[in-house]
Amino acid sequence: MATFTTGPVVTDRAVLSLVVQIQNDTNSTVPVTINIYDLSTCPKTVHNTTTLNVENNSSEFTIFPRPPIRFEVEIVGLVDNMFAWIGGRNVTPITALNIGSFLVQNIFSNQDLVEVEEIPSPGISTLTTGPVVVSTRPGSTIVEVLNNTTSGQVVTVNIYDLATTPKTLQHTATLNIAPNCSVNQIFPQPPTRYEVEFVNMADGVLAWTANRSQVQSVALKDSGFIPQNEFRHAQLSQVLNLELAAVNAAQDITEMRAAIEDPLLGLDLTAYNALTVLQQDEVLQGLLDNRPASGYPTVSSVQDALNNEINQIVDPNNIYVMAGSVGGDGSRANPFGTIPQGIAAVNVGGTVHILEGTYPITAQINVNKSGITLLGESDPLLLLQANVIPLLVSASDVTIDGLTITSDVPYAKEFIQVGGANVSLVNNTIYGPPQPGPMSGWIVNRAVVSQNNISNILLENNTFYSLRTGMYINPNTTGQINNNVVYNTKGGFLVDRAFTTFDGNSWGVPPNEFDIVLLAGTTMGPPYDDIPALQAANNNATISDQR
Structure with a gap:
């Protein structure tokens, strides 16, 4: 059994009753239910309903009183070799069929009906009237779009003027249609030669359009439609891409x-x-x-x-890792489960994409391939669960970008130790678990420590907090420390005879005990020869000068 629908219809003002005829050319009696929906409500509501028991090789009809101005007729229970016909007429239901006239624009033959199908993943298409030439210059064009799906739909209606080469857009409107609801739009006078296009029509979304003699401002209930310019959903053609x-x-x-x-x-x-x-x-x-x-x-x-x-592609220049993944090959669809697997598989100069999830770390991860990037995507969390330095960057030209790193308990270790030149740490968040009491008693956990003689390190756009130290900068380290946010530490940056520059760094709440600490032995010359300028360049940093 199948369900068929007229799709949305707008009645002519002369329609006083609606006739539905069902023909049964099968060998058994078939019950058929006819529902007339009022589309002026959202969601649509049943206005009239009846069931006809149509005997084999027979035909039955029913007459409904005047339908709503905007309506849909649904016929439920048709089987093969059963057919339907619907017509609006200009007399009341009690008037015999042989008296009164049927209105051309509200007649639906069987081929005008659209079968309602259960489609698990609706397709999207563009439908068109094709070219239309008006016989009587209409005052306005009406479109009605009915959404018989279970989700909201957005449909764009375009009216093109075909008198130009190429055709030009004369009117357009976007209709937001809730589930089981219908929306109409009245456009002003269309061109003499025109096309109506419905864009983004999902399966289960149905359209109707017609011209009328009245201008745009005249209410629907007063419409007088021009029959030869009416298009039901079944008459629309799909636009081929x-x-x-x-x-x-x-x-x-x-x-x-x-x-x-x-x-x-x-x-x-x-x-x-x-x-x-x-x-x-x-x-x-x-x-x-x-x-x-x-x-x-x-x-x-x-x-x-x-x-x-x-x-699905395994690209050694782009290896993917996702916490908990088992049996992966490093592709995005089948990622490895651990960061060391990603580092082992990636090419020199490639990227290890660290996807969402929590990565427990119980042994040190050695970033030992030159030029690689560890790139956090979708907020991965590295959780230290052992008394080790979790990330040792021993290669040069490494970038660590977009990671969040913390520990289950405070460990007297740095989270990242930099042992290679030209290392960039950007867009990371590193924080420790809360520690009680004064900062002087905190376990010495640090976000970053550079080894001695490290050149051209870059720290940029990182956030460090709830640590004993943000970064300890060992002797002869050079580089730039820019635009980081550091708070709730005993010392944000500890400079121990290093030569890094600072610019644009800022300090949150709770404040650091000191934002920048210049330890004994650090140069009195550049870049630390002008303390007021250093403070000003870093949002009024509090500086402890121990030189």
């Missing part, structure tokens, strides 16, 4: 490459373009092998499929 059609017609990697790289298709190819040609070929073959039998229904479905294929 030629670029999408090329994706679905591609027979090999070369054709698929040309199709998805067509700018008119509108895909985001950022990740795809970062792949090697061989990796791209692997992705393109996946798009071919996994293309649905009926083709990709929408451009967004192609984008999703492309992203999925890219995520």
